[in-house]
Amino acid sequence: MYLSTIGRREHPGGVSKKSFALLGGNVFALGTVSLVTDVSSEMVTAVLPVYLVLGLHLGPAAYGVVDGLYTGATALLRLVGGYVADRVRRRKAVAGLGYAMSAVAKLGLVAVGSSAAAIGVVLTADRTGKGLRTAPRDALITLSAPEHMLGRAFGVHRAMDSVGAFLGPLVAVAVLAFVGSSTGIEGFDAVFVTSFCIAAAGVLLLALFVRDHRAPKPPSGTVSLRAAAGLLRGTGVRRLLIAACVLGMATIGDGFVYLLLQDKEDIATGWFPLLAVGTNLGYLVLAAPLGALADRIGRLPVMLAGYGALIAVYLLLLSPLTGWALFALTLGLYGVFYAATDGVLMALAGPLLPEALRTTGIAIVQSGQALAYFASSVLFGLSWQFWGATTAIAIAAGTVLAAVAATFVLLAPRRKARP
């Protein structure tokens, strides 16, 4: 096997392996914006169920309505946003619009009061903002770091991003503790307003410190719908998109993993958000080193190893293991999975996409993966219901294994000649 060379970019220039310093300042600027924004959004995520149920007394079905409203609705918008960003060559502006939209949505939560439908609309705006900003931001990262350092660049960015996700719930709990009201409207409003202020700071930092990457205007016709469709005709991009979808299909969703853990251990619901914190801890510690490793030994093997960690997570859920060892191992490996796959896939995608259409291409890959992920979550929910948790996880583990094999076949570089 030539596994260790797959996805590797040869650079005989002799760049130091630990030269994170060589990453453009733009990567750190984007990372800082993501960090700040994630503190803001995870604060809200942490308190939202409590707000809906205890703050507003929404009944079970109303909670379900709010929960389901936005799902899948933002995928199309992400594609539109990506295409527009390429078309007007203003990736920073489109990303900024997305960040600003999510920031304003935090104030919307304070403003709309207790109507379930209105809250659903506000949450949809929040998710739309996230959909709009992700592809332009990732495109900017690929354009802000040298190609052989993309793994590091995404590693650093994702690590900073998860520091934010890690801090968010802690900030929320601190605000609630300070207000001294964990279920009163005062406490929730204080969390939402604080979250808005933090998100607004993120938008300000983006506006001031992130540089847009505006290459000379490409010849007319380079960025057109036809050219965007043409991306899929290139074998490289098509294979990558299929691989992203296959891998998305193999991922069942955090909610389910945490529910299965809770099912096994019957932990208090209050501890539930801490499961995500555990995963994020693993992610933030490992994202940068695994990104650097991907630059060294190849992005594909690192990404596939990440899916190996996912298989291990599913097997742990099937195993007789219980107690803190189960939690530590499952959440740790789940963090490894994210660290080895999320940014690394983008690092794999970047160089395959022409610069003029990079945001569109990234949006297509991310949307494909997100839709596949949504489908797999629905299917997993059904199989859990019909066949029980054990069978469903076993199927999920088998699916990941098949997806890893398929991805290897799809993305392994063709050898030009036999030695």
Added chain:
Amino acid sequence: MNTRTRVLIAVTGVLTLAAAAVIYVGVAGARNQDTASAGTSGAVTLDGPRLLFRSTADADRGHVSSVAAADPGGARAVSNLSCSRVYAAGGTGICLRPESGLTTYQLAVLDGRLTVTQEIPLVGLPNRARVSADGRRLAWTVFVTGDSYNGGRFSTRAGTLDLTTDNVEGTLEDFAVTVDGKPYKAADFNFWGVTFTRDPDRFYATMSTGSHRYLVEGDAKARTARTVRDNVECPSLSPDETRIAYKSAIDGDPAKGWRVSVLDLASGTVTPLAETRSVDDQPAWLDDHTVGYALPRTQGHSDVWAVPADGTGAPRLLIPEAESPAALRS
């Protein structure tokens, strides 16, 4: 713009935003301090005829309060006990409240003077609460996922506590369920909104499976539940035990809101009540002819409304700044 200017703008902007957040949190904290210390110990008891509720007024939000049944708009008695949900009957009260911070919740059993006699940890976010007419049995509903809003689906668990035996039934999902007379098993059972009959072993509740939200009649001793009717949520049995007030999703679609109706158990006749606004609450019978429920007004503020149980008349504002109503009979 040079780097220096940018840094200056950034520092100024971030500091301004931080100051805004700190000031807002500080003011909210001070306001909450006043609210938390409101109320008087011993001001509220579970003697009737009075109406018990949770206040949503700014001055004493969350505090268990009561008004005279004959003069619900009159003077309010405010206790120093705070709950997220409250209900009482037969001299026993139930108070669902957070234990500390965001982490855990508990059910507090209250005696006639609102003294907490027992605390039971709840796994999940508390939502509905009921006490049997004789005060011997308590029921509650919690959401068990506590999950982030973008993953997984909600699920509920309804539990009961028998004060005579101290037996806690943590979830009704293990009961033997029959749907339309046939034994039925599913992984997606969700129970919520329990209401007791005079025989403390028997109760009604909502059971959802698939897209159905059934009214079920249950037996806590035999551990069985059988479906009575479809599209009935949050039932509440009338004091004379002949009718059930409930909410049902308009056209069976919760996105369209809920309508309150009364089901006559003997004839199966359904009477939609005069309230046309969407009611997302478990109704409470104020007497044999009147149904009460909370309607949110603005964020954090609710009012308790009353409407005749026979479908006539019009809803009237019963207690402003209140939710979780319970009629204390004597």
